[in-house]
Amino acid sequence: MTNKLQVLFSSSWGIRWSFQSLVGLLVAVLVIGAIYLTGESKQLLEEEDEMKHQINNGSSSISQCDLFSGKWVFDNESHPLYKEKDCSFMSDQLACQKYGREDLRYQSWRWQPHRCDLPRFNATALLERLRNKRLVFVGDSLNRNQWVSMVCLVETSILDPMLKSMHTNGSLITFKASEYNASVEFYWAPLLVESNSDDPVMHRLPDRIVRTQAIEKHARHWTDADILVFNSYLWWRRPMMKILWGSFESSDGVYREVEMLRSYEMALKTWSDWLEIHVDRNKTQLFFVSMSPTHERGEEWGRDVDQNCYNETEPISQVGYWGNESDSKMMQIVETTINSLNERDLKVQMLNITQLAKYRKEGHPSIYRKQWDPLTEEQLARPESYADCIHWCLPGVPDVWNEILYAYILQYDDNIKGKMEI
Ligand SMILES: *[C@@H]1O[C@H](CO)[C@@H](O)[C@H](O)[C@H]1NC(C)=O
Ligand SMILES: *[C@@H]1O[C@H](CO)[C@@H](O)[C@H](O)[C@H]1NC(C)=O
Ligand SMILES: *[C@@H]1O[C@H](CO)[C@@H](O)[C@H](O)[C@H]1NC(C)=O
Ligand SMILES: *[C@@H]1O[C@H](CO)[C@@H](O)[C@H](O)[C@H]1NC(C)=O
Ligand SMILES: *[C@@H]1O[C@H](CO)[C@@H](O)[C@H](O)[C@H]1NC(C)=O
Ligand SMILES: *[C@@H]1O[C@H](CO)[C@@H](O)[C@H](O)[C@H]1NC(C)=O
Numbered sequence: 001m002t003n004k005l006q007v008l009f010s011s012s013w014g015i016r017w018s019f020q021s022l023v024g025l026l027v028a029v030l031v032i033g034a035i036y037l038t039g040e041s042k043q044l045l046e047e048e049d050e051m052k053h054q055i056n057n058g059s060s061s062i063s064q065c066d067l068f069s070g071k072w073v074f075d076n077e078s079h080p081l082y083k084e085k086d087c088s089f090m091s092d093q094l095a096c097q098k099y100g101r102e103d104l105r106y107q108s109w110r111w112q113p114h115r116c117d118l119p120r121f122n123a124t125a126l127l128e129r130l131r132n133k134r135l136v137f138v139g140d141s142l143n144r145n146q147w148v149s150m151v152c153l154v155e156t157s158i159l160d161p162m163l164k165s166m167h168t169n170g171s172l173i174t175f176k177a178s179e180y181n182a183s184v185e186f187y188w189a190p191l192l193v194e195s196n197s198d199d200p201v202m203h204r205l206p207d208r209i210v211r212t213q214a215i216e217k218h219a220r221h222w223t224d225a226d227i228l229v230f231n232s233y234l235w236w237r238r239p240m241m242k243i244l245w246g247s248f249e250s251s252d253g254v255y256r257e258v259e260m261l262r263s264y265e266m267a268l269k270t271w272s273d274w275l276e277i278h279v280d281r282n283k284t285q286l287f288f289v290s291m292s293p294t295h296e297r298g299e300e301w302g303r304d305v306d307q308n309c310y311n312e313t314e315p316i317s318q319v320g321y322w323g324n325e326s327d328s329k330m331m332q333i334v335e336t337t338i339n340s341l342n343e344r345d346l347k348v349q350m351l352n353i354t355q356l357a358k359y360r361k362e363g364h365p366s367i368y369r370k371q372w373d374p375l376t377e378e379q380l381a382r383p384e385s386y387a388d389c390i391h392w393c394l395p396g397v398p399d400v401w402n403e404i405l406y407a408y409i410l411q412y413d414d415n416i417k418g419k420m421e422i
């Protein structure tokens with residue numbers, strides 16, 4: 001009996017998550033007992049067999065399953081998780097269908113980890129978890145892409161427009177579900193630390209300057225967040241960075257060109273030191289999203305040199321495909337930084353989405369998005385030249401990142417409960 005129960009507990013999240021209390025546990029014991037006594041519920045027994053089978057293949061519990069190792073499965077019954085036109089706060093940068101994309105298969109791929117299943121995304125369960133709380137995404141436009149996805153995933157479940165709102169204040173955009181007093185926010189800080197690209201609108205400057213020692217100006221906006229999701233990658237993709245010691249306002253600052261990897265390391269050190277001192281370990285859950293891969297060079301996957309994600313309609317099927325646009329050295333710096341925080345008793349979960357998204361060369365807006373500047377004749381003649389192969393269409397790839405994030409957020413709840421029961 002005990003064994004069976006353990007199987008149920010460690011193998012099926014669905015069941016694990018519904019156990020709210022010891023009462024639930026007792027009911028389960030009784031139910032399982034009843035099944036064994038009567039042998040009536042064939043379906044339940046089959047489910048249990050499946051769980052045992054999964055256990056025999058290794059464990060299917062999320063803590064022991066690598067959610068980032070898996071494959072894409074075309075599944076237009078379970079995906080997309082919402083319709084593009086139903087999302088009230090969709091961005092014109094990401095609304096590919098609205099901007100004329102006709103092949104819509106990119107919306108219907110499900111991520112299947114090798115050793116377990118992702119739990120089904122349940123907006124109500126997430127909102128319950130976020131009651132009186134703040135979930136804050138901090139980073140660049142890719143993180144904003146993921147934030148818009150999360151807002152769509154959550155807000156399409158709230159039918160009454162009076163119960164949801166969006167509010168912008170400087171670099172912070174807040175979606176609020178008022179019935180739950182729950183916030184899902186995005187804070188623009190593309191390099192995490194201070195830089196001359198911190199303006200949420202006017203940030204495209206030819207010369208990039210970073211204050212790698214300074215993060216407080218940003219961080220004070222999310223000090224009390226309950227869940228923080230960081231990223232920072234694309235804005236670093238250049239060989240050298242100009243670092244400023246001193247402030248932007250004063251005239252006696254010292255500028256020095258520093259190799260990019262070294263600069264990135266310095267910025268992440270500032271970021272992690274800030275977390276170590278300011279984060280309430282009992283309250284805050286931390287995530288770092290790994291590099292979002294780009295598909296700007298078709299030669300990477302066997303197209304001509306001048307091709308890119310434009311005109312692609314199917315994912316890459318080659319197992320383990322990595323290409324050479326994503327800088328593993330930057331990923332290693334993130335890993336080292338996070339590991340060192342873990343050693344200091346501060347857990348940061350990496351959302352290791354680089355590989356899984358790298359398969360999705362067809363998931364980008366390409367030419368199907370709002371163009372801020374009118375297109376020239378030359379551009380129109382060669383659509384590849386203005387295709388966006390960096391961001392992701394919604395619904396699409398970032399929804400899956402959020403399904404994974406959801407898994408971790410709700411598992412955390414479960415762990416807390418576990419602690420309280422012991
Ligand atoms: C478990 O392993 C068996 C045999 O090795 C395999 O046929 C089956 O597909 C695996 N199931 C899962 C869920 O991985
Ligand atoms: C799912 O895709 C299949 C094959 O492309 C198609 O026949 C079917 O109509 C689609 N179903 C939905 C609900 O879109
Ligand atoms: C979603 O979560 C809510 C709250 O936990 C629960 O009442 C509901 O049954 C769940 N829905 C599904 C389809 O699992
Ligand atoms: C509403 O949520 C905020 C966090 O976003 C929290 O500080 C505040 O106390 C909550 N209000 C109530 C009435 O619980
Ligand atoms: C905007 O943010 C600033 C700084 O956090 C704050 O002082 C101010 O009250 C906010 N304004 C609104 C309208 O929320
Ligand atoms: C965190 O929780 C532990 C155990 O419940 C408690 O001893 C500790 O004081 C708490 N720390 C903070 C910063 O609240």
Ligand SMILES: *[C@@H]1O[C@H](CO)[C@@H](O)[C@H](O)[C@H]1NC(C)=O
Pocket residue numbers: 299300324
């Ligand atoms: C990336 O791979 C392509 C094709 O294999 C190759 O032509 C190109 O030089 C590589 N680029 C870099 C920066 O390594």
Ligand SMILES: *[C@@H]1O[C@H](CO)[C@@H](O)[C@H](O)[C@H]1NC(C)=O
Pocket residue numbers: 311
């Ligand atoms: C786009 O793809 C279609 C079908 O694969 C092909 O016929 C067409 O030539 C492609 N166009 C360009 C510009 O590559």
Ligand SMILES: *[C@@H]1O[C@H](CO)[C@@H](O)[C@H](O)[C@H]1NC(C)=O
Pocket residue numbers: 068335350352354355356
């Ligand atoms: C992330 O995934 C890559 C392969 O996609 C792997 O090499 C790396 O070790 C993983 N990192 C972590 C922290 O899981």
